[in-house]
Amino acid sequence: MDEDLQRVLTVMNASWAQGTKESYGAGLLVFHVFYDTQSIPELQRCPADNITILTFIASCTGSYTGKTIANYVYAVRAWHILHGQTWNMQQHELKTALDGAAKQAPRTLHHRIHPSDSGSFQLDTPLNAAVFTCLTGTFYSLARLGEFTVQSIKAFNEDSHSLHKDISQRRRCILGESNRHN
Numbered sequence: 001m002d003e004d005l006q007r008v009l010t011v012m013n014a015s016w017a018q019g020t021k022e023s024y025g026a027g028l029l030v031f032h033v034f035y036d037t038q039s040i041p042e043l044q045r046c047p048a049d050n051i052t053i054l055t056f057i058a059s060c061t062g063s064y065t066g067k068t069i070a071n072y073v074y075a076v077r078a079w080h081i082l083h084g085q086t087w088n089m090q091q092h093e094l095k096t097a098l099d100g101a102a103k104q105a106p107r108t109l110h111h112r113i114h115p116s117d118s119g120s121f122q123l124d125t126p127l128n129a130a131v132f133t134c135l136t137g138t139f140y141s142l143a144r145l146g147e148f149t150v151q152s153i154k155a156f157n158e159d160s161h162s163l164h165k166d167i168s169q170r171r172r173c174i175l176g177e178s179n180r181h182n
Helices: 002-013 018-037 050-060 066-082 091-103 126-141 169-174
Strands: none
Touching (some): 018 066, 050 091
């Protein structure tokens, strides 16, 4: 019986693309953090009721884009399906809440950054320098972003991917770190 159940789970799990599963993992993390902040006991977490899902959407509103919140909710739905739990969310309530969340997302979350727009980056912070370098390199090499970045932390291989120590002094100058490391 355990073997049959495992086979069923494997088949069901294959219905989601790898990238979707990785995105859904982030959504489930945010959802469980939400549960923790609401002090909801483990036994009451699944199946989630309508008001919990709506409250989760409302708590994410203003911090994420509507698309991101929708992905998070669909991650929770997939989690329910995979574990044989009833998804009780009313479709019209879900659509209304997600539409409202999308309309309330701050414009800054939708701002597209152009590689020449380096004025919005503080290049002295490692994250901003890395993002700017990635975007600039992708833009000017006409590479797809997926070919330029690592899909997930588990996919990182230090034998084939760049490390901070691999950046030469010349490259540091380009990033605005010229003589600070001499």
